[in-house]
Amino acid sequence: MSDSISQNLQQLKSEISDNVTLVAVSKTKPNQAIMEAYTTGHRIFGENKVQEMTQKWEELPRDIQWHMIGHLQTNKVKYIAPYVSLIHSLDRVKLANEIDRQGARYRRVIDCLIQIKIAKEEEKYGFDPKGALIFLEHLRTKPMENINIRGVMGMATFTHDREQIKHEFSVLKSFFDQNKSAHNLEILSMGMSGDYPLALELGSNMIRVGSAIFGSRPAH
Secondary structure: OOOHHHHHHHHHHHHOOOOOEEEEEOOOOOHHHHHHHHOOOOOEEEEOOHHHHHHHHHHOOOOOEEEEOOOOOHHHHHHHOOOOOEEEEEOOHHHHHHHHHHHHHOOOOEEEEEEEOOOOOOOOOOEOHHHHHHHHHHHHHOOOOOEEEEEEEOOOOOOOOHHHHHHHHHHHHHHHHHHHHHHOOOEEEOOOOOOHHHHHHOOOOEEEEOHHHHOOOOOO
């Protein structure tokens, strides 16, 4: 078995501070690759497809914390509600209602991040900042008993323009700073393999990294 995954993971962890949570993005990767990361002591993995994540949850050690980082369809919530550790992609009120409903069904309070759209690309999802604030205020007056909003998440535009990425991350950081006290926000999730160093510079405390750990192709 190659030791490159564990080396990559240990190298990455040596570069980030203790207050930053590293989500190892394991989508499309086989169980063997995940277990290689697991043997280093890593326990937090991110997936973007419900069926794949559920299969891995069934087959792999139960102390793994599974994060849903992809766009989540309302009708798929029921499959992950029994076990998901954190949903990064709460991007609409209808989805929040369903997560709350399924949380009640499984007698769980499900941790979530509000996804805020900071990118220019049309295909990216998320509340706009104003909509996110309205949603947070709504929760303060009418709490959802089975949802716990831990923070916010945003993805920058896929571009080599560092200034644009910096601007988009700064928008999310400002939103976080302005609302963290009033709404008990702890997590600022921004930064992936291509842009996490800049995200960390701008205050991110949760990054989602896949290719820098597992390589760009599925491990064998």
